[in-house]
Structure formats: structure tokens, C-alpha cells
Amino acid sequence: RPGLVIAIDGTSGSGKSSTSRGVAERLGLRYLDTGAMFRAMTWWLLCEGVDVRDVAAVAALVGRPAIESGTDPLAPTITVDGVDVSVAIRGEDVTAAVSPVSAVPEVRARLLDLQRDVIGAGDIVVEGRDIGSVVWPQADVKVYLSADPDARAQRRTAEQGGTDVASTQQSLLERDRIDSGRATAPLTMAEGAVHVDSTHQSLAEVIDRIVALAGAPA
Numbered sequence: 239r240p241g242l243v244i245a246i247d248g249t250s251g252s253g254k255s256s257t258s259r260g261v262a263e264r265l266g267l268r269y270l271d272t273g274a275m276f277r278a279m280t281w282w283l284l285c286e287g288v289d290v291r292d293v294a295a296v297a298a299l300v301g302r303p304a305i306e307s308g309t310d311p312l313a314p315t316i317t318v319d320g321v322d323v324s325v326a327i328r329g330e331d332v333t334a335a336v337s338p339v340s341a342v343p344e345v346r347a348r349l350l351d352l353q354r355d356v357i358g359a360g361d362i363v364v365e366g367r368d369i370g371s372v373v374w375p376q377a378d379v380k381v382y383l384s385a386d387p388d389a390r391a392q393r394r395t396a397e398q399g400g401t402d403v404a405s406t407q408q409s410l411l412e413r414d415r416i417d418s419g420r421a422t423a424p425l426t427m428a429e430g431a432v433h434v435d436s437t438h439q440s441l442a443e444v445i446d447r448i449v450a451l452a453g454a455p456a
């Protein structure tokens with residue numbers, strides 16, 4: 239369908255990125271990783287030496303960096319002031335700071351505008367925490383993707399080539415706690431969302447399921 243928008247929200251490490259990119263690829267849609275935008279903002283604040291726990295300082299600076307997201311599911315890119323930060327935003331320092339930064343209302347308002355600009359043209363799979371609830375509640379298909387913490391931690395650790403499953407799990411759960419508990423646009427299952435639990439499903443199975451939902455949206 240022309241203008242199709244698929245919103246995929248869920249907890250950290252639930253497989254949103256692989257799933258969203260796979261669905262976009264299968265359906266010939268664009269792809270937007272909104273988490274990468276929050277990470278890019280966080281990366282920039284850290285580079286500027288801003289104390290990310292200082293809400294007023296963060297709020298005062300949100301308008302400064304130019305953040306641009308590519309929408310090719312095969313090669314997602316993100317730039318800050320023209321610099322490609324796709325790799326840098328996956329660093330541990332950014333991962334540890336991103337949830338507090340994302341809880342600041344001014345950060346969300348700034349990125350919401352950028353997100354809606356990209357989504358407006360349609361034909362896109364968008365992943366995040368609040369896409370179906372706040373950013374684009376009118377999405378044609380809304381998915382809430384989850385998986386057991388053990389499964390998430392194991393997959394994420396393997397992905398990163400690490401071995402410390404326990405500390406990965408702790409980091410995922412800490413982000414979930416902050417993301418679900420914040421006042422502005424908390425992580426939640428949006429009205430009308432289909433809950434997909436990927437704990438015992440392969441990536442291919444989850445993608446098939448969402449592709450099927452897109453063929454027959456509720």
C-alpha cells in the first residue's frame with residue numbers, strides 16, 4: 239500500500255533492528271532507527287563535555303547538533319554535523335548515557351520533529367520505544383517486540399563478540415527501567431499494537447509474522 243508505515247517498538251535487545259531492517263528489505267520499504275538518533279544526540283553531548291545528568295544543560299543544547307538519518311535498510315547511516323557516527327554511537331559510553339538523555343522532554347521534542355519529517359513520506363519501517371504510542375500512532379501496523387531477558391542478553395553479547403552475559407543483561411534491564419519509567423513518552427505497548435515475543439522464534443519467523451501483518455493489518 240502506498241504510504242505504508244510499520245512501527246516496531248520494544249525493549250532493549252529484543253531484536254528490533256534486525257527485524258525492522260529485514261521487514262523493510264522484504265517489503266521494499268525505507269527504514270528509520272530512532273534509537274540511533276537518541277544515541278547521536280548523546281554522542282554529541284558527550285563530545286561537548288556536557289554532564290548528561292544535568293537536565294537543564296542538556297535541554298539548553300538540544301537544538302545545536304544537525305542530525306541526519308539515512309533510510310536504506312541495507313546500509314543505515316547517521317550523521318552529526320555531517321560526520322558519520324554509525325559506529326561511534328554503539329560505544330559503551332553512549333549506551334550507558336543514552337537513557338537519561340532520552341528522558342529529557344526537550345530532547346524528545348527536537349527528535350520528534352526530525353522523526354516525523356522522515357516518516358511523513360511513508361513507505362517506511364520505524365523502530366523505537368514510542369513510535370506506535372506517540373511519534374506515529376496512525377501507523378498501519380504496530381508491533382511490540384519483546385523477548386525474555388536471558389535471550390536478549392545472550393543474543394546481544396554474541397552480537398558484540400563479548401562473553402559477559404550477566405553484565406550485558408544488567409545494562410539492558412537498566413535501560414528498560416529508565417525507558418519505561420520516564421514521564422515523557424515511556425516505553426509501553428501502544429494501543430492497537432500486536433505483541434510479538436521473539437524468545438522462541440528465529441529472526442526469519444518474526445520477520446515472516448510482521449510481513450504477514452502488513453498484508454492484513456488490523
Ligand code: C5P
Nearest residue numbers: 272273274276336337340366367368413
Ligand atoms: O534502540 P536503541 O537501543 O539503540 O535505543 C537507545 C536508547 O534510545 C533507548 O534505550 C532509549 O533510551 C532511547 N530511545 C527512545 N525512544 C525511541 C528510541 C530510542 O527513548 N523511540
